[in-house]
Every structure is written in structure tokens, then in C-alpha cells.
Amino acid sequence: MTAVEARPSVLSGTELAQVDALWRAANYLSAGQIYLMANPLLREQLRPEHVKPRLLGHWGTSPGLNFVYAHLNRAILAHDLNAMLVTGPGHGGPALLANTWLEGSYTDAWPEVTRDAAGMAELFRQFSFPGGVPSHVAPQVPGSIHEGGELGYSLAHAFGAAFDNPGLLVACVVGDGEAETGPLATSWHANKFLDPVRDGAVLPILHLNGYKIANPTVLSRIPPAELDALLRGYGYEPIHVEGSDPVTMHQAMASSLDAAVATLAERRGVWPMIVLRSPKGWTGPSVVDGKPVEGTWRAHQVPLAEVRHNADHLKQLEDWLLSYRPAELFDERGRPVTEVTAMIPVGERRMGANPHANGGVLLRPLTLPDTASHAAPVATPGATVAEPTRVLGRYLRDVFALNAERANFRLFGPDETASNRLDAVYDVTAKEWQAAVEPVDEHLARDGRVLEVLSEHLCQGWLEGYLLSGRHGLFSCYEAFVHIVDSMVNQHIKWLRVHRQIPWRRPVASLNYLLTSHVWRQDHNGFSHQDPGFVDHVANKSSEVVRVYFPPDTNTLLEVAAHCLRSRDYVNVVVAGKNDTPNWLDAEQAALHCARGVSIWEWASTHTDREPDVVLACAGDAPTLEVLAAAQILRQELPDLAVRVVNVVDLMRLQPEAEHPHGLSDREYDALFTPDRPVIFAYHGYPWLIHRLAYRRTGHHDLHVRGYTEHGTTTTPFDMLVLNHLDRFQLVIDVLDRVPGLAATAGVLRQRMTEAQGRHRRYIRTHGEDLPEVRHWTWEG
Incomplete structure (x- = not known):
């Protein structure tokens, strides 16, 4: 017709x-x-x-x-x-x-x-x-x-x-x-x-x-x-x-x-x-x-x-x-x-008055599990390991279960829920699927609450519509390919920025990204899968809307996830690994660290009773491990050197308080990073973002940032760090080069660090895996 x-x-x-x-x-x-x-x-x-x-x-x-x-x-x-x-x-x-x-x-x-x-x-x-x-x-x-x-x-x-x-x-x-x-x-x-x-x-x-x-x-x-x-x-x-x-x-x-x-x-x-x-x-x-x-x-x-x-x-x-x-x-x-x-309806039947188009009116808080009940046990820092997103998957499973009657939470992603280790959710729900089902298929159902389709655009659009009509959700994606929705998140951030200023618009649940399978563990997929730049893109946007988190281990990831699921009117970007990662903080320590957003890790620092000679800062799980390994080398080789280890979980804390609601005051920043001591900052992504966030700080001239510098390939995990000068040996060299007096007195140590890098290159080309001392490294406090 x-x-x-x-x-x-x-x-x-x-x-x-x-x-x-x-x-x-x-x-x-x-x-x-x-x-x-x-x-x-x-x-x-x-x-x-x-x-x-x-x-x-x-x-x-x-x-x-x-x-x-x-x-x-x-x-x-x-x-x-x-x-x-x-x-x-x-x-x-x-x-x-x-x-x-x-x-x-x-x-x-x-x-x-x-x-x-x-x-x-x-x-x-x-x-x-x-x-x-x-x-x-x-x-x-x-x-x-x-x-x-x-x-x-x-x-x-x-x-x-x-x-x-x-x-x-x-x-x-x-x-x-x-x-x-x-x-x-x-x-x-x-x-x-x-x-x-x-x-x-x-x-x-x-x-x-x-x-x-x-x-x-x-x-x-x-x-x-x-x-x-x-x-x-x-x-x-x-x-x-x-x-x-x-x-x-x-x-x-x-x-x-x-x-x-x-x-x-x-x-x-x-x-x-x-x-x-x-x-x-x-x-x-x-x-x-x-x-x-x-x-x-x-x-x-x-x-x-x-x-x-x-x-x-x-x-x-x-x-x-x-x-x-x-x-x-x-x-x-x-x-x-x-x-x-x-021909005009009345009341809420008017399309301009439909409550689903002002989703905050209908929004009900999620019932969230206790993060401590899912926490990895930590007797001493780094003694055990866990896959952070796998533990988060069990947490999300319970989120689904606790909110089943309300049916107000969904997980979105481009065919990566299991790959990203979140598959525990299939214990309580399946993947939504209305098309044909074959006997070999798994976890497909007409009433599933996980939405997977190999289009980041569609996942993002679904989630935005779901949130703006009054529900909650999480978008899990490979870090490199979330860039596909750069323009979409622009529009959503702009929407939220205006929406927050309109008195009759009610707060809606935040748009939450979990970026995993990240740059430092895409050694098997290679250069095409290595790009941490989504954070740079989002960091350019409205400070009242954007939040960026780099939980260094499993328990901090749980705390960050719970915080993001409770939050309103934000775009939260969480970057976390899915591979085995040392557990640094127990549940109580993780909660306190995440509440602070950035803090000194006293247990990893030396000579905490006096001013540090150098600050080793880190943001991200792989950089955190390298900073701790470098700190351990310095503790063993230069026992008189006062090293302060600072971990950043909330990246926007680096900005001044006048530029971001989470920003540190100058006094708080200097108390952590000092106004006049060298700071070696190991960062998950492109290093210039850290400089841009901190360029107004008193000690910016002493800030040296290591991060991803577009050197990627199919190689070993540690070699990715070496290629980008983010490895522990390079961080030690940076300390020796920037702490006054060490360059002249610690030449032997510097040479040994350079030799270790060369030994690493030879070893991986012969054996196809990282050095035993890297693979089996553990923290010794």
C-alpha cells in the first residue's frame, strides 16, 4: 500500500x-x-x-x-x-x-x-x-x-x-x-x-x-x-x-x-x-x-x-x-x-508533559550491594592478585539481582561483556535477543537485561535514551574503540550542562563508562587496539559534568563503581584493567582513598618524617605497579633517599579548585606534591594531559610525566611500558636525573637500569615473554 x-x-x-x-x-x-x-x-x-x-x-x-x-x-x-x-x-x-x-x-x-x-x-x-x-x-x-x-x-x-x-x-x-x-x-x-x-x-x-x-x-x-x-x-x-x-x-x-x-x-x-x-x-x-x-x-x-x-x-x-x-x-x-x-491531550498525556521525557521525575535510586562484601582480601599490599573487572562483574550481578523487580538497570556493550570479564552477570540475567537462536548460542533470552550489539553508536544511544527517561546503566567498552562515540558524548555532556541549569529538569542517573582491555594490556592485539585518548577528549568538556577515575586495583574499582552508580548528572569515565592486578588496598583503605581522590601511600614511601627528595606519582593500574617497583628499587639501592608515593584515583583532583569542583586547592596540592621537589608522574594515558591539568601549580616546572607516546605493537606487556618509557627502570633513571646531586653519585645505578632495559629487549626476543624478575615481581615493604 x-x-x-x-x-x-x-x-x-x-x-x-x-x-x-x-x-x-x-x-x-x-x-x-x-x-x-x-x-x-x-x-x-x-x-x-x-x-x-x-x-x-x-x-x-x-x-x-x-x-x-x-x-x-x-x-x-x-x-x-x-x-x-x-x-x-x-x-x-x-x-x-x-x-x-x-x-x-x-x-x-x-x-x-x-x-x-x-x-x-x-x-x-x-x-x-x-x-x-x-x-x-x-x-x-x-x-x-x-x-x-x-x-x-x-x-x-x-x-x-x-x-x-x-x-x-x-x-x-x-x-x-x-x-x-x-x-x-x-x-x-x-x-x-x-x-x-x-x-x-x-x-x-x-x-x-x-x-x-x-x-x-x-x-x-x-x-x-x-x-x-x-x-x-x-x-x-x-x-x-x-x-x-x-x-x-x-x-x-x-x-x-x-x-x-x-x-x-x-x-x-x-x-x-x-x-x-x-x-x-x-x-x-x-x-x-x-x-x-x-x-x-x-x-x-x-x-x-x-x-x-x-x-x-x-x-x-x-x-x-x-x-x-x-x-x-x-x-x-x-x-x-x-x-x-x-485535538490536544491534557495533563501528562501531552507529549511535552510526559514524565518519561523528564526522567529524573521517575528516577529511583538503585539498591547497591555492599562493596566490602565483594572486596578482595588484602593482608599486606600486593600479596594477592585479582582480575578487577571480574570482581566487578560479580558486584554488577548483585546489582541486577537487587533491582530485578524495578527493572531499572541495564548493561550495554559492543560484544565484550565476557571479554571484559563481566560475565558473572549471566548468573542472573541474559543478553537481550529477539532474533533466531541456535543450539550453540549461550546466554540469549527475550527478557535479558544485557544489551550487546557491535556498534558503539547504538550502545551509547540506547544508554542515553535509557538514562534520560529515568533509569540507570553502564557502558563497558574496549578503551581504544570508545572513541567511536566521541561526538555522541559531546552532545550528551552539552545536554547535561544545560539540563542542570533548568529548574524543572530533575537530575538523571549519570552516564557511566567502564573502559577496559586498555592500552597497557593490548599487547596481543597490537597498535590498532592501543589508544587511551578518550580521557583527553572528555577532559576538555564541562568541568561541572565530567569525572575521570583510574582505580589502581580491585577494591578501589568497586568503590569507584558504586560511587558512579549512585551519582547524578555526570559523565563518569572509569579506566580499569581486566588482567591479574596486585591488590594494594583493603576495603577500608580503598574507601578512604577513593573519598580523598588522591593520597600519599605511606606504606610505599620512605622517610615519611621529613620532606621528600622526590615524589613518585601515578594514575592507572599499570603505572601504579611500575611506580611501586621503582620505589622498591630506590628503597633498596638508595636507602637514604626520601621517596613519597602519591596515587591519583580521581584525575580531576589535579586541576585547581577554581577550574573543577573536585580540584585541589593550591595548599592541598603542594601538601601532596610539594612546591619545589621533582615529581615523576607515571600516567596511564597521554602525558601532556597531566601537564595541562596541573600547569597552574607552583611546582609545575618540576613535574615530569611519563605516559603513552604512540609507541605500540604486538609485544609483551612489559615491553609496551619500555617502548613508551614508562617502565620501572626508566622511572628510576628519571629520579636519578632530576634529584639534585644524584646524577653524579648514582652513576652505577643508572647504568644498571639502562642495562636492565637492554637485557629485557634481548630476553623477550629470545623467549617471547617478559623477564622472570618482572613477571614474578612482588612488593616487599
Whole structure:
């Protein structure tokens, strides 16, 4: 069924008039936001001074979004739906602002923007105006969980919101430009992970208006049969609505939505979708300056660009706005008339007031296990080893079990849950899977709470939608490949930064990353899997939102994980290893260390009764081990040298307190690192990040950082450290070179360290494994 004429008319004459009035009112308000700063109801002749000096909005997608919103409102009323809307087209802000203002949810959120002529004037003025609201769908818009500036994420967000929300319909408008992006192309597969019984439903609405900024869109130009086959291949039953005549389109859209809702109500695992084909800039100017506009790329942004200086454009704008007949739509006080509001739901049934789109309203704290009950036993530092993420997996297993009835926690990852040693969770839950299952498969179930798909984009989008609609989650990923979502986390951080400043937005659960299989233990996979730079990327972002943790062992990882799962409105990045790691701190010590974020490890330091001669600092599990090994060499070889060992678990503690909420004051920083003694800092990632975080500190000129310097290959674990000058022998050499007087008196020790590095290189090339003294090293305090 591809022609709108093929479906029956379902709207009565009155209903048709009402849905059309609502659509026209939203179109009028959308255009008015782009152009007008005065005379909002056109009750006097339009003059240049009524028009904004800078025209910054986007018209092209707005009438189609308004059309969808009006018809979803009708369907909500007709079928008593609990529905929310995610909009993918980039700059659809005018449409969502218009519709939430018409339904009153915008005024509920922003009482100063009243639902009358004065409020309409404010709605118009604030749009894309200094001190106002953006041209895209941002956190300021009630009912939204999706930042509309960057394309590709809408459908993933919609599915994330639908997980564990039975009875919720998430309608998602996918723009045809957006449909060309990689993340969106992957998101069509999300229907293989949505349980028709336990989860909500997602109704994709692919909006084909034919053009992007300056080019046609792929899906609008391929043959209709090919498009239909593509969507059916993705597992959808497409319902096509196409045309430009309002009466015919209204009837077609109403019957199509009714059919889609009926199919979803059957809960038989068949997912309908709507393909809406309408002109870009529908109902706007058809021709401007002799060139076609409506239905072309010229309608994308501002169809009439010279309104203030071109009398013809000004008259054409006035005629355009008056074509919606605003005098019929708004009463003498500027309020929407009954015919406009008749198709608008009330209360929380309004899409702008749906609590799932303000997830903090619904958020309930997780019940978390006691970290001490999972802690690795530590009688003396380093005497035992554990796989940190394997222990964390058992902790997460209990998180799932304790919150099973609420069904408000999920684990997301790209096919790496077992690889990252978190597979204990399969004791209590499985991997969600709605497609075919073969006898050889393991841990697949239709009601699983682990979501794995080999697309970091889709994992991230699902998690964002899940969090913003009021639940909790964790994203586990190989460290090198989390970069794939760099741009997505940018958008989420920006969303959180604005969201935190909006009084009616309630705090949501933090977005938690566990980055493991990290750079220092990707010796088997090689250079392609070695990149610790995601932390650098995140550290550039808003300090009130970003947190970065480097737990050095198992018990600190447990403490950090519990803290992150309790936190709100942050992006937490936790970097931890999955291989055997010495257990340095017992449960009580780990809790205290994590609370401090950075502390002196007295048990590893020497001559703690006086000022240190040198500070050995570390952040990360592998650097911590190397610092302790270097400290042990110095303790044995230079017993009179006062060495202070400082471990950093909360990386942002290095920043000054004026730059980050977790930052140390200068007095606190100097008390740890000293203002005038050499500091040798062994860091997990790129060394220049430490310099950037600490460059304002008094002793920065004495700070020498070792870290990853893009020297990677397939080799042994210790050789990775040697290649990047982060090994224990190099750290000892750095101490000898930077503590005054040692270079002249400890030449023999320096030579022995250099010889050890050479011996290491020869040994691994002969035996294929690290030196015994490295492999079997243990701490001797």
C-alpha cells in the first residue's frame, strides 16, 4: 500500500477541521519564531521593524514535524496512548516549541511565556535570539530527551527510552538527511532487541522531504519499491503516506497511525513504521525571486532572507503568515481557540508533559550491594592478585539481582561483556535477543537485561535514551574503540550542562563508562587496539559534568563503581584493567582513598618524617605497579633517599579548585606534591594531559610525566611500558636525573637500569615473554 488514496478516510468533518487548525496554528507559530520580534498576531500591517535583524531558524522540516505532532495528538486521544516523541531532523526547534506552547506544557515549564498574545511575542522573540533558546530541540523544550543539533541518534534514543517501559509508545521522526548517517543506519536493527511484552513500543516515522541543506537525500530518490524492500528487510512493515494536499494527507496520516497503533497493540513482534513523504517547506513560499522554494533545498533554512530590506519579500512574508488565517486560530487575547485545542491531550498525556521525557521525575535510586562484601582480601599490599573487572562483574550481578523487580538497570556493550570479564552477570540475567537462536548460542533470552550489539553508536544511544527517561546503566567498552562515540558524548555532556541549569529538569542517573582491555594490556592485539585518548577528549568538556577515575586495583574499582552508580548528572569515565592486578588496598583503605581522590601511600614511601627528595606519582593500574617497583628499587639501592608515593584515583583532583569542583586547592596540592621537589608522574594515558591539568601549580616546572607516546605493537606487556618509557627502570633513571646531586653519585645505578632495559629487549626476543624478575615481581615493604 503506497498511495494515500488507497486508505479509507477516518476523520469526520469536524475532526478534519480540528487537526488542520492545530497544524496551521503550529505552522504559523513556527514561521513566526523565525521572523517576528513584534506584531505577533499581525493585527497591524507588517513593517520591517517587526522582523528580527538576524534570521537564524530553519523552516524546511518544521511543517512536517507539526503535521506529525498534530496527528500523534489525535491518536493519543483516540486510543488513550501514553506517548512521547523523539525528533531527529536537526533544526526542528520551531515546531516543538510551537506545539508545546499550544498544549501548555511550555508555559508550565516557563511561566513567563504565557499562552496568550504577550506569551506569543516572547516565544517569538526568544527563538534564536541572544539570551533565548536555540534553533534546535534542546533541554529547554519540555518533552524532549534528544538534542536536535547533531544527526543520527534519534532512533537509538527512542529505543533506549522504550526499554523496560511497557505501555509507552515512543514515536520517532527520522529525517531523510539523518537517515544517511552511520549511527542511524545501525539503529534500524534495534527492533531485534525490543521485547514486545516487557518493553514499550517504538514507531519510526521516516520523513522524506527530499533534501538536506543543499542536496537531495538518498532515500527520497531511490525507487519506492527499493525503499520499501529496504525497510522490510530491516524488519518493519512500512505504511506510506505521500502527497501535498492537506485534506488527503490528513486522512491518510490518521488512518495510517490507527493501523500502526492497532498492529502494536497486538504485541506480535511485528513493528510497523510510517514513511511520510511531503514537500520540504510545505505550505511556505512556493517561489521567491522567480526560483522554486517549496519542495526544494531552498526551503531548508529561511525562505525569505531579505525581509527587512526588500519590500517584495516583506509583502510575501506577510501573505505567507496570513495564509494560515491566524485570526481564526487565536482569540482576541491571543489564546488558541477551541478548534485548535480540541485535538490536544491534557495533563501528562501531552507529549511535552510526559514524565518519561523528564526522567529524573521517575528516577529511583538503585539498591547497591555492599562493596566490602565483594572486596578482595588484602593482608599486606600486593600479596594477592585479582582480575578487577571480574570482581566487578560479580558486584554488577548483585546489582541486577537487587533491582530485578524495578527493572531499572541495564548493561550495554559492543560484544565484550565476557571479554571484559563481566560475565558473572549471566548468573542472573541474559543478553537481550529477539532474533533466531541456535543450539550453540549461550546466554540469549527475550527478557535479558544485557544489551550487546557491535556498534558503539547504538550502545551509547540506547544508554542515553535509557538514562534520560529515568533509569540507570553502564557502558563497558574496549578503551581504544570508545572513541567511536566521541561526538555522541559531546552532545550528551552539552545536554547535561544545560539540563542542570533548568529548574524543572530533575537530575538523571549519570552516564557511566567502564573502559577496559586498555592500552597497557593490548599487547596481543597490537597498535590498532592501543589508544587511551578518550580521557583527553572528555577532559576538555564541562568541568561541572565530567569525572575521570583510574582505580589502581580491585577494591578501589568497586568503590569507584558504586560511587558512579549512585551519582547524578555526570559523565563518569572509569579506566580499569581486566588482567591479574596486585591488590594494594583493603576495603577500608580503598574507601578512604577513593573519598580523598588522591593520597600519599605511606606504606610505599620512605622517610615519611621529613620532606621528600622526590615524589613518585601515578594514575592507572599499570603505572601504579611500575611506580611501586621503582620505589622498591630506590628503597633498596638508595636507602637514604626520601621517596613519597602519591596515587591519583580521581584525575580531576589535579586541576585547581577554581577550574573543577573536585580540584585541589593550591595548599592541598603542594601538601601532596610539594612546591619545589621533582615529581615523576607515571600516567596511564597521554602525558601532556597531566601537564595541562596541573600547569597552574607552583611546582609545575618540576613535574615530569611519563605516559603513552604512540609507541605500540604486538609485544609483551612489559615491553609496551619500555617502548613508551614508562617502565620501572626508566622511572628510576628519571629520579636519578632530576634529584639534585644524584646524577653524579648514582652513576652505577643508572647504568644498571639502562642495562636492565637492554637485557629485557634481548630476553623477550629470545623467549617471547617478559623477564622472570618482572613477571614474578612482588612488593616487599
